[in-house]
Amino acid sequence: MKISLVGLSGCGKTSVYSVAFAAKRPEDTKGLAPTILYETRRHPFLGLQVGIFDFGGQEEFRKEYSEKPEVFRGTDILIPIVDLHDPDTFQEAKDYFINLLDIYRKMNEKPKVFLFLHKFDTTDFQKELLDTNVKKAKDLFLDLFKDYDFDYMLTSIYEQDKLAKVFRDVLISEYAELKSHVEKAEKQLNEIKAKVIIADISGNVIVHNVQGVSSGLTLRGDLRDFINACNTVRENIFMADSSKFWGRDEDGKEVELHIFKYIISVLVMKSGELDRESQDKLNMLLNDMKLFADLIISAHTD
Numbered sequence: 001m002k003i004s005l006v007g008l009s010g011c012g013k014t015s016v017y018s019v020a021f022a023a024k025r026p027e028d029t030k031g032l033a034p035t036i037l038y039e040t041r042r043h044p045f046l047g048l049q050v051g052i053f054d055f056g057g058q059e060e061f062r063k064e065y066s067e068k069p070e071v072f073r074g075t076d077i078l079i080p081i082v083d084l085h086d087p088d089t090f091q092e093a094k095d096y097f098i099n100l101l102d103i104y105r106k107m108n109e110k111p112k113v114f115l116f117l118h119k120f121d122t123t124d125f126q127k128e129l130l131d132t133n134v135k136k137a138k139d140l141f142l143d144l145f146k147d148y149d150f151d152y153m154l155t156s157i158y159e160q161d162k163l164a165k166v167f168r169d170v171l172i173s174e175y176a177e178l179k180s181h182v183e184k185a186e187k188q189l190n191e192i193k194a195k196v197i198i199a200d201i202s203g204n205v206i207v208h209n210v211q212g213v214s215s216g217l218t219l220r221g222d223l224r225d226f227i228n229a230c231n232t233v234r235e236n237i238f239m240a241d242s243s244k245f246w247g248r249d250e251d252g253k254e255v256e257l258h259i260f261k262y263i264i265s266v267l268v269m270k271s272g273e274l275d276r277e278s279q280d281k282l283n284m285l286l287n288d289m290k291l292f293a294d295l296i297i298s299a300h301t302d
């Protein structure tokens with residue numbers, strides 16, 4: 001799957017990538033240098049290789065792309081990014097997006113479009129102006145993509161969890177049936193009196209009900225290592241698609257890890273026995289995740 005991040009220089013493309021996928025802290029993006037030409041990164045997600053193309057937005061590079069538009073070819077998901085802190089550049093951004101749509105039209109391609117109205121925060125910015133700019137941006141940009149499979153969102157790197165969810169939803173938008181499972185899991189998690197983290201085997205968090213276990217999509221390192229180790233045992237010793245791991249200390253603290261179809265992992269942490277209702281709900285969740293894993297596999301083979 002190819003995702004293309006486009007927008008003017010300084011609108012926040014590399015920052016969005018770094019915070020959502022590379023576990024960077026938002027503040028650490030302040031020193032980022034402008035991207036030269038474009039950068040590609042591979043990121044495994046739900047067993048799929050996702051290629052993220054970050055197209056530097058300085059004028060010389062935009063000019064270069066319009067002369068060699070092949071770089072945009074094969075984009076499944078186009079993410080145009082608008083800097084809400086800089087309304088003076090809206091028109092220039094719009095012209096750039098119009099050019100890009102023209103390029104796709106000529107190539108006979110129709111990517112899905114997710115417009116990010118970005119920097120929706122008041123870090124180094126006045127609150128009163130923000131609302132005005134959102135309105136202005138909506139008026140200017142929303143009908144640009146009306147012929148496309150299109151959605152827009154208000155994003156900020158300072159809301160890392162929300163940004164991770166936006167990307168999770170963007171990534172699973174490729175599989176129509178998956179979304180309802182994720183939404184269902186989100187609801188079920190609220191009703192289970194245990195800490196539960198659902199992630200893929202590469203350590204991308206899909207859903208969780210524990211604070212501070214991820215930065216962006218990336219699961220905390222120690223838990224990622226644990227899943228990795230168990231996954232190795234599953235593969236090399238059990239030689240099975242799915243398996244369960246379980247541990248307990250003297251005080252009754254328990255950790256349980258379920259791996260489904262070498263793609264999905266569900267980590268459950270509890271202090272002692274769960275009440276009956278939570279246990280029932282957890283069992284339902286586990287069943288549903290098993291199904292979820294099957295769906296992913298069949299989507300890949302399609």
Ligand SMILES: Nc1nc2c(ncn2[C@@H]2O[C@H](COP(=O)(O)OP(=O)(O)OP(=O)(O)O)[C@@H](O)[C@H]2O)c(=O)[nH]1
Pocket residue numbers: 007008009010011012013014015016026029030031032033034035036055056057058118119120121122123124155156157158
């Ligand atoms: N307040 C705020 N600042 C942001 C946000 N996202 C990015 N920035 C800041 O915007 C500046 C530019 O970010 P970059 O990610 O380098 O911009 P870019 O779009 O990659 O720019 P080019 O590579 O030149 O195309 C950095 O100082 C970031 O800290 C955001 O959501 N809110």
Ligand SMILES: [Mg+2]
Pocket residue numbers: 013014015033034035054056057
């Ligand atoms: Mg950049």
